[in-house]
Amino acid sequence: MAESPLEQFKIERIAEFHIGGYDASFTNSSLLMVIAVVAITAFLVLGSAKSALVPGRWQSMAELAYEFIANMVHENAGTAGMKYFPWVFTIFMFVLFGNVLGMIPYSFTFTSHIVVTFALAAMVFITVTLVALFRHGLHFFSFFFPHGAPVAMAPLIVPIEILSYLSRPISLSIRLFANMMAGHTMLFVFGTFTVALGVFGIAPFAVNVALILFEFLVAVLQAYVFTILTCLYLKDAIELH
Amino acid sequence: MPNSDKPDPLEGLAARIAEAKGRRRTRSEEGGNRDESTGRFMSMAMRIGVELVAALVVAMGAGWLLDRWLGTRPWLMIVFFFLGSAAGIMNVYRAVNGLGLAAGYKRPDEEGRE
Numbered sequence: 001m002a003e004s005p006l007e008q009f010k011i012e013r014i015a016e017f018h019i020g021g022y023d024a025s026f027t028n029s030s031l032l033m034v035i036a037v038v039a040i041t042a043f044l045v046l047g048s049a050k051s052a053l054v055p056g057r058w059q060s061m062a063e064l065a066y067e068f069i070a071n072m073v074h075e076n077a078g079t080a081g082m083k084y085f086p087w088v089f090t091i092f093m094f095v096l097f098g099n100v101l102g103m104i105p106y107s108f109t110f111t112s113h114i115v116v117t118f119a120l121a122a123m124v125f126i127t128v129t130l131v132a133l134f135r136h137g138l139h140f141f142s143f144f145f146p147h148g149a150p151v152a153m154a155p156l157i158v159p160i161e162i163l164s165y166l167s168r169p170i171s172l173s174i175r176l177f178a179n180m181m182a183g184h185t186m187l188f189v190f191g192t193f194t195v196a197l198g199v200f201g202i203a204p205f206a207v208n209v210a211l212i213l214f215e216f217l218v219a220v221l222q223a224y225v226f227t228i229l230t231c232l233y234l235k236d237a238i239e240l241h
Numbered sequence: 242m243p244n245s246d247k248p249d250p251l252e253g254l255a256a257r258i259a260e261a262k263g264r265r266r267t268r269s270e271e272g273g274n275r276d277e278s279t280g281r282f283m284s285m286a287m288r289i290g291v292e293l294v295a296a297l298v299v300a301m302g303a304g305w306l307l308d309r310w311l312g313t314r315p316w317l318m319i320v321f322f323f324l325g326s327a328a329g330i331m332n333v334y335r336a337v338n339g340l341g342l343a344a345g346y347k348r349p350d351e352e353g354r355e
Contacts, residue, residue, distance in 0.1 A: 160328045167292075171296075174295060174298075175287065221287065
């Protein structure tokens with residue numbers, strides 16, 4: 001049992017590797033990522049293996065996940081955005097499984113590390129920017145100056161717009177990481193209270209029961225938020241008003 | 242298992258698909274169903290706070306780096322603090338207005354999607 005509430009986020013090397021002077025060890029975080037990828041693959045491949053006309057439970061869940069994201073992309077990014085559906089679906093499943101696998105006791109939540117969420121957010125940001133650049137060329141830079149605003153306002157508006165644009169990967173990554181980390185820390189703290197208070201531990205225990213349920217909600221909701229924001233950014237890149 | 246006396250499961254499938262698609266279209270034209278709105282508001286609430294802070298973080302970081310590079314400490318950081326606050330408020334304003342997080346405004350006829 002860990003002593004500090006933050007010790008559950010500790011990265012531990014399972015197998016050490018050093019590539020070109022960089023520490024590229026296989027850690028507990030990497031292990032959970034591999035488990036997530038394997039679980040997602042198994043979930044979807046086994047779910048669609050039978051491809052029955054009337055789906056069973058398993059196939060139903062796989063189809064539900066697929067349709068949920070397909071609808072989300074279609075509603076938020078339009079028909080042109082459906083080209084990027086596999087990418088968005090991959091992001092959603094990876095974040096969702098990362099969050100939910102972290103809810104298993106003694107497991108590890110890799111989405112509670114800002115390195116991981118920032119890497120994901122940076123990938124979203126760079127991809128979306130490249131999509132916009134390839135679709136619109138230099139016209140992309142009109143993005144930073146609203147149509148119809150007086151030219152005299154440009155020195156003020158352009159820096160603000162650029163900052164607003166650059167804040168996207170930061171807000172995307174902080175939101176996911178902070179939510180996961182705060183939730184798991186709270187669970188631990190109330191768990192410690194339960195142990196320390198003996199008979200009266202029933203009160204923090206009750207709080208923990210509610211918190212666990214709330215954490216499951218947050219795990220799914222944060223995956224949803226991450227994905228829907230990806231869709232919205234994609235829409236901006238495609239439409240570029 | 243005798244197949245002949247069972248009704249064909251594919252019978253009228255195309256018609257049913259078309260009907261379901263039509264139903265979905267009218268529903269999305271009505272402006273979304275109520276079941277989804279709670280989730281929408283929850284996700285919206287989760288977004289707003291971070292949106293405000295993130296722009297400020299980026300701005301202060303940019304100001305600090307530029308100051309270090311140009312040796313103008315602390316002036317650019319102060320300027321970027323105000324720019325970042327404006328950007329953060331604009332992020333929130335746009336998110337709440339349902340304009341997405343677009344840099345760049347939309348014409349009024351495209352508004353009110355969410």
